[in-house]
Amino acid sequence: MTGKEIAEIMNGLFRVHRQIGDLKYRVRLLERSVEAREKEFREAELNLSERLDSKRRALLVVDENERAAATAASELERRREQLNSAKSDREYEALKIQIELEEKKNDSLADQTLEALSALDEISAEIASAEERVRTADSNLNKARATREQESNKLKIEIERALARLKESELKIPRDFVGFYRRCVDNYGGEGALAPLCDGGYCGSCNCQLPPDEVARVCDGAAICCSSCGRLLFAPEQFAPN
Ligand SMILES: [Zn+2]
Numbered sequence: 001m002t003g004k005e006i007a008e009i010m011n012g013l014f015r016v017h018r019q020i021g022d023l024k025y026r027v028r029l030l031e032r033s034v035e036a037r038e039k040e041f042r043e044a045e046l047n048l049s050e051r052l053d054s055k056r057r058a059l060l061v062v063d064e065n066e067r068a069a070a071t072a073a074s075e076l077e078r079r080r081e082q083l084n085s086a087k088s089d090r091e092y093e094a095l096k097i098q099i100e101l102e103e104k105k106n107d108s109l110a111d112q113t114l115e116a117l118s119a120l121d122e123i124s125a126e127i128a129s130a131e132e133r134v135r136t137a138d139s140n141l142n143k144a145r146a147t148r149e150q151e152s153n154k155l156k157i158e159i160e161r162a163l164a165r166l167k168e169s170e171l172k173i174p175r176d177f178v179g180f181y182r183r184c185v186d187n188y189g190g191e192g193a194l195a196p197l198c199d200g201g202y203c204g205s206c207n208c209q210l211p212p213d214e215v216a217r218v219c220d221g222a223a224i225c226c227s228s229c230g231r232l233l234f235a236p237e238q239f240a241p242n
Contacts, residue, residue, distance in 0.1 A: 001174055003240040006221035010177075010234035013169045014194045020162045021191035027155050030148040037141040044137040048130040055123045062116045069109040076102040166190075177223040177232070184225065184232045195231035197239055205231040 079099045086092040173181055184193035195205035201215040202208065206229035210218075218224050219235045226233055 001221060003219055003221035003235065004237070006174055006177075007219075007235045007237045007240035009169070009172045009174070010194065011196075011237055013166070013173065014196065014234065016162055016166045016169050017190040017194065020159060020166065021189075023155050023159045023162060027152055027159075030151055030155075034141070034144045034148050037137070037144040041134070041137040041141045044130070044133040048127070048134050051123060051127045051130045055120070055127060058116065058120045058123050062113065062120055065109060065113040065116050069106065069113055072102065072106045072109055076106055174221070174223070180223050180225055180232045184230065188231060193232060195226055195229065195233050197233060197235050203229060203231065203233065205229050 076099065079095055079102055083092065083095045083099060086095055170181075181193065187193075192205070195203050197210070197215060197218055198204045198207075201210050201212060203210055203226040206226060208226065208228035210226065210233070214224055214233075218233045219239050219241060221235075221240070224233050225231060
């Protein structure tokens with residue numbers, strides 16, 4: 001077999017490996033896209049559940065305030081009734097002071113209730129936007145899953161076809177390449193197993209400069225692995241002599 005013929009076989013093999021690598025990469029991208037959308041959805045749900053907890057706590061505060069305000073209001077009422085039936089000036093004055101204090105307490109509780117209600121309003125608005133975020137995340141996740149479903153089926157078919165082409169190409173590998181090739185595929189995976197020679201006599205995998213006689217032998221069709229990275233070297237078709 002001539003160097004040119006060997007170069008053709010090895011280049012064909014390299015292209016199929018690259019194609020398979022690219023197809024598998026696209027499958028992984030689809031998976032990653034779904035994973036990212038799943039993470040987004042979980043975060044949106046967690047955010048919503050935290051907001052709902054805040055609302056429950058805020059409602060308790062409003063409830064407590066309203067009860068305290070009701071107690072304070074009835075206490076004020078009681079003092080006012082006592083004032084009407086005060087038996088002495090001293091008692092009257094003491095009750096007036098008491099009433100002033102109760103009124104202040106009532107005002108402060110009313111302020112606190114207003115604050116708690118406004119906090120509750122804010123939380124309700126946050127909940128509405130958190131719910132919207134969950135809906136968007138859910139829809140994005142469903143879209144990503146649908147795309148994965150649709151695309152990965154096509155990719156699987158393409159991968160099967162490429163694997164069939166790989167099998168055909170592997171049958172053409174010259175006998176003295178087979179051992180090196182198998183070992184490199186086992187060690188570095190399909191796409192990483194082969195290294196094309198680059199301009200200037202560099203290894204296309206590790207970029208190491210190769211000895212000129214080694215470059216010449218690879219171009220002539222010898223089975224040689226890069227002494228630096230161990231990949232099986234091959235000459236691009238234009239490098240190989242006829
Ligand atoms: Zn190398």
